[in-house]
Amino acid sequence: MAEREATTVIKIPITLDIPIGPQHPAIHEPVMLKIYADGEEVVHAEVNTGYNHRGIEKLMEKNSFYKDKFISSRVCGICNAVHENCYTRAVEYLAGLEPSPRAKYIRVLAMELERIHSHMLINAIMAEVIGFDTLFMYIMRDRELVMKAKEILTGNRVEAEIHMFGGVRRDIDDVKKDKIMDILKKLEPRLKYYRKLFEEDPTINSRLAEIGILKPETVLGYSLLGPILRGSGIKSDVRAEDKYDAYGEIPWTVITRPEGDSLARMLVRWDEALESLEICKYILEHLPQGPAVVDERKLPRVFPPGESYARVEAPRGELVYYINSVGGANPYRVKIRTPSAVNIINSAFSYVGHSIADVPVILVSYDPCISCMERAIVLDLKNNVEKRVPLKYIAQKKVRL
Amino acid sequence: MSIIKEVIKNFFSKPSTIEYPRKAEIPVEKDFRGEFYADLKKCTGCTLCALECPARAIEMKKLPENIKLKHNPRGLYPVVNYMTCVYCYRCVRVCPVDAFITTPNYKLSSVKEVYSEEKTLKTLGMG
Numbered sequence: 001m002a003e004r005e006a007t008t009v010i011k012i013p014i015t016l017d018i019p020i021g022p023q024h025p026a027i028h029e030p031v032m033l034k035i036y037a038d039g040e041e042v043v044h045a046e047v048n049t050g051y052n053h054r055g056i057e058k059l060m061e062k063n064s065f066y067k068d069k070f071i072s073s074r075v076c077g078i079c080n081a082v083h084e085n086c087y088t089r090a091v092e093y094l095a096g097l098e099p100s101p102r103a104k105y106i107r108v109l110a111m112e113l114e115r116i117h118s119h120m121l122i123n124a125i126m127a128e129v130i131g132f133d134t135l136f137m138y139i140m141r142d143r144e145l146v147m148k149a150k151e152i153l154t155g156n157r158v159e160a161e162i163h164m165f166g167g168v169r170r171d172i173d174d175v176k177k178d179k180i181m182d183i184l185k186k187l188e189p190r191l192k193y194y195r196k197l198f199e200e201d202p203t204i205n206s207r208l209a210e211i212g213i214l215k216p217e218t219v220l221g222y223s224l225l226g227p228i229l230r231g232s233g234i235k236s237d238v239r240a241e242d243k244y245d246a247y248g249e250i251p252w253t254v255i256t257r258p259e260g261d262s263l264a265r266m267l268v269r270w271d272e273a274l275e276s277l278e279i280c281k282y283i284l285e286h287l288p289q290g291p292a293v294v295d296e297r298k299l300p301r302v303f304p305p306g307e308s309y310a311r312v313e314a315p316r317g318e319l320v321y322y323i324n325s326v327g328g329a330n331p332y333r334v335k336i337r338t339p340s341a342v343n344i345i346n347s348a349f350s351y352v353g354h355s356i357a358d359v360p361v362i363l364v365s366y367d368p369c370i371s372c373m374e375r376a377i378v379l380d381l382k383n384n385v386e387k388r389v390p391l392k393y394i395a396q397k398k399v400r401l
Numbered sequence: 402m403s404i405i406k407e408v409i410k411n412f413f414s415k416p417s418t419i420e421y422p423r424k425a426e427i428p429v430e431k432d433f434r435g436e437f438y439a440d441l442k443k444c445t446g447c448t449l450c451a452l453e454c455p456a457r458a459i460e461m462k463k464l465p466e467n468i469k470l471k472h473n474p475r476g477l478y479p480v481v482n483y484m485t486c487v488y489c490y491r492c493v494r495v496c497p498v499d500a501f502i503t504t505p506n507y508k509l510s511s512v513k514e515v516y517s518e519e520k521t522l523k524t525l526g527m528g
Contacts, residue, residue, distance in 0.1 A: 063455070066453065066455075066491070067453070067455040070455035070456075070487065070489045070491065071455060074487075151429065151430055151433065152430055155430070155432055155433055155434040155490075156433070156434050156488065159487070159488070159489070161434070161489050161490070169490075169494065170432070296491075296494040296495050297494075297495055297497060
């Protein structure tokens with residue numbers, strides 16, 4: 001290659017390499033976001049995962065179908081009932097078991113109570129991240145009401161353990177029904193108040209609105225799930241599509257919002273919590289009669305060979321369990337695809353173009369991004385002129401060097 | 402000066418958090434999944450609970466030599482390690498003779514390992 005005299009020098013400013021996580025006050029999951037920032041602006045983001053790998057899928061291969069039911073509910077603490085529901089249904093499809101109508105209603109009640117407290121939790125965390133700690137405390141205080149309702153129904157505040165193949169593990173009587181109904185009546189005005197607060201409060205609005213507007217085609221392109229999908233105006237909900245358990249019999253609607261920004265996602269969550277509250281009330285009023293509790297001593301010890309696939313709408317999106325059995329007491333393979341895996345890993349693109357202060361907000365609502373504005377200085381040595389151009393224009397050869 | 406006043410005031414005022422466990426009690430439901438132990442009057446030593454436990458918290462131990470039970474020919478009884486137990490109540494549900502006594506007691510935190518051995522042996526009324 002012939003030597004040429006340099007006429008232009010391109011000075012690329014040092015980008016800050018900021019690791020956010022795996023332990024960070026703004027991040028409530030052990031995930032590491034490596035943010036490359038040019039000044040205040042994020043120009044590139046990497047999502048590093050694997051800090052919480054517990055080998056659960058392998059553990060499930062080594063244990064029996066019954067032990068796996070308890071392992072599956074420990075994949076995620078907050079959405080444990082949907083995890084066990086998905087696993088239980090996958091095994092039921094495999095073994096040809098069918099729960100009674102009352103058991104189906106009780107399952108849905110446990111899952112909807114869980115959805116309410118999960119949505120309240122993520123909204124409380126959002127309040128904390130934007131610096132509104134009092135609201136965080138208030139929402140967490142009212143979330144205790146739901147935890148109490150869950151304790152009355154399942155016997156524990158967090159771990160439900162209410163599912164069993166072919167039914168549920170404990171029934172609900174009239175006293176418990178009244179207690180849960182009272183709690184739901186207390187909860188309803190609070191949820192409505194918080195929803196109104198998120199919609200109308202100028203501080204929350206200016207912090208969340210217009211941040212990370214996500215178009216419907218982008219959401220679909222990156223396979224994002226759950227409230228992110230519905231916050232961008234796409235009407236997709238596994239509860240409505242599959243009508244598993246009792247969802248086909250209960251009147252409810254899928255909530256969507258067209259805006260697609262962080263605020264829309266949070267408001268979708270509040271609306272869903274209110275919708276879940278209505279579902280819970282309907283279930284308590286229309287609980288079918290009949291047996292619900294299954295005798296665990298009479299269930300089969302071994303399961304037939306075959307494959308099964310189940311999906312549920314977890315509070316964070318679509319959750320999938322795939323079970324492969326070759327017969328016997330243990331499954332051959334259990335594959336779990338959680339909604340957070342899809343949402344977090346595919347959302348790296350969403351931080352680019354925002355300021356560093358927006359990264360926690362976007363992470364909490366799993367936002368996307370618009371453009372990259374990384375900048376470079378071009379020095380014309382001949383004329384001694386300095387000009388600033390975005391790096392992407394150099395990459396796209398839009399600027400003459 | 403006002404900050405010193407505030408400090409002195411707060412030094413003598415009550416804490417705003419719940420004073421658990423010294424003063425405040427947290428009420429739980431009667432059927433809360435809490436502490437449980439085997440009843441030796443019913444247990445047959447079949448080991449099913451230890452086999453079914455997802456957390457491997459149950460170990461079958463030999464009964465003390467002075468205790469001979471007719472319904473328990475092998476002389477085994479389950480000892481629950483409360484620090485390993487996940488309180489799923491699988492053992493309670495699979496027990497063929499319903500030998501487990503369940504309580505809503507949730508105050509189980511401890512700095513050393515806690516076992517159900519003592520409570521189970523007390524069920525025979527022999528101390």
